[in-house]
Amino acid sequence: METENTCFEPQAMFEKYADMVYRLSLVRTKNRHDSEDILQEVFLRYMKVWRSMESEEHVKAMLIRITVNCSKSLLGSAWFRKTEGLEEDLPAPAEEGRDVLGAVLNLPLKYRTAVHLHYYQGYSVEEMAELLHTHPSTVKTWLFRARALLKEIIREEE
């Protein structure tokens, strides 16, 4: 009888992290319907691994990694490049504000994934490298390039 780790069971974690998974999927796929499919797929896969979770950070990281994996195959398709920026799926920018979300979504996939994980999820370069199975220097380059591309927006920050 496995009684440990009941606090990480899928239904509870779904209530907690459904939004997080959905947002990352949306940033990656830029499409609501795909993000809904991915949301479901991610938690179904999580059901198979949740008993080995050791901490809530671990759960988050695992969900993010599964989300990235689930959206990978979709993103190889031409359709995604063709339909860059499905505005109808996205909230309109605040009236006064700049459309930073739109700008981020216009970035290439790796860059926008990195920007999202860094600026929204608050992961460091090393952590992102671990999440995305790559080198920290590679992640740094993505962020560096992303910021260069977003410079119109970033500049005001500095």
Place this chain on the structure above:
Amino acid sequence: MSFQDEYQKQIEQIKPDGYIKGRVRAKLREGERPAGGKPRAHLLRNAVALALCAVLIFTVGFAVGTRRAKRTALSFTAVNTAASYGEVYDAIKAFVPTVWDRARNFLPGIAYKSSTAENTDIAVAYPQSENGVVATGVDEAETAAADHSETTKQVEGVDEADVVKTDGKYLYSLCTTKEQGNGVRIIDVRGATPERIGMIPLDNTYGAGDTELYVSGDRLILLHTAYPNRGNSRLFGVAEDGIGGSAACRIEVYDLSDRKNPKELIRNEQSGAYTDSRLIDGALYVVSCYNVDVNGVSKGDHATYVPSVQCGKESAAVPAESICVYDHCEMPQYTVVCGYQIEDGALFDTKSVLGGSFTVYCNTDNLVTAGYSYGGGSGDKTQIVRFSIGDGAITLRASGEIEGSLLNQFSMDEYKGYFRFVTTAYRETVSGGAVSGETVNSLVVLNGEFKQVGAITGIAPGERVYSVRFMGDMAYFVTFRQVDPLFSVDVSDPAAPKIIGSLKIPGFSDFLFPFGGGRLLGIGRNADEATGRTDKMKLSFFDISDPAKVTESHKTDVDAYYSDALYNHKACLVDANQNLIGFPAYHEEGLRYFLYSVENDAFVRRAVIPVDQDEWDARGLYVGKIFYIVTPNRLLYCHFGHYDEMKEITL
């Protein structure tokens, strides 16, 4: 409001619809029920749609003459050997401030300092080998090594590191089981039943993420990135850690003469995170990428801005004459290239270039590193540096910059003294925070000095390169259409590389492997011609016996949607001699290892072997007549052909 605040505010508005959440909740409840059937992976079937997915296989013949191409796609940046550390210091200090400001927040490194205090003395000598490069000792064991598979690699005779290796008698596998901890398992496969006989525990609590290994004779080499002061991973382990210190690439050499008790011979470190490596006839070349903490640079203390190499207990800064400096330096990053003899781990040469690299091409004579260069608004560029390595020394020969970026190491090649690159450039315009742009693909041919001798530019605008394979006088590459293709081929100039054939097929290949008999194997994804949906994976044979008329001679759908093999060539088993093609991939029901062979030029599916959900980096290999699937936790094996009788041992 800062960018971060604004981004957070806007992304927070995105939420899944309530009914969608309800649907998933129901699925989760259903899956919890013991007898309610397993949760069915409702994969991404409905997801992909619309565009016509066509592929062009470009067949490019090289008739590189002495003529120069009319148009140059290149700009060159001189690399000079630094005369002194002062010159290196000046170059680092000369970073364009705005670029540096943008980069600053993302550079985590504190300058790497070697552990010995003496290393500030330039005169400290490396433990040099006396004879230059020496091949490793011959295995003297009596049992002959069986015929066995090798890591899928780019260049014959140039080994690439991987997570699993075999020498025909033993398997060496990087394992991450919870019970045993991370480490290399040594498995004796000479007998009827594989037997775990030895183990090398991994020192890196960071995880086995970027760890790779080589085996040659009685030497095993472990390569990974070590982070000083770093405890267990915050993300995937329990312990909290203090992230600090910059990365060091660690090279551990083990003596395997007693495989039950492998002994560490030497532990070397070179500054920077592990990028890539190659093993050629006993000489190990390791490339790392070292970030300088510009804020911590002190002119008097060159350890704060000069990479260093530690061999065993001896550490030394890379001498100034081994550091190459670009005319302009865009990122405070070094590419550190070191050559070690694997027999004793001794360093035989090292060179550093001030400028980072992420992609490495290497054959027996040349090592080319490619790094991204921020073009300052003029589009992305790739900085390339060529070192000769054939003579046991690492010598800087040429450097340059080409427009666009490379897909991977297969985008680079050298043949008969000419260096060939296939690039995709993304030309973008930024207005009002929105970025728009278009891709353009090129093939450039450079001579040994990296002067351009030929080029085809402007290939397939709006597309990008999906896979590349150079084969001597020919190059094959696949681009993917976003719109219906209208392609023209210029054959008017025989002295320049020219597109001599193209093939339009649905789907695309992510990797191209030569498979003998005038065939090229493509591993990629399919697309429905009627609806244009990309869906399942597919295998293709391209008949390249007449390069001007390449055809897809056979193809088969793979009942899977995603595989590591689409991104990592080492995840593919491609062995024409044993007639085996294998890879792990996500089937609708879960992860499977797919095994194919070829009969009468047609793919025949031999087996679909279930593996666990988290074993996506499974590797297939064979030794003698036994086929193995090695995962981080388990070893599955069976005789060729008996794939429904897989046996298993845990690692």
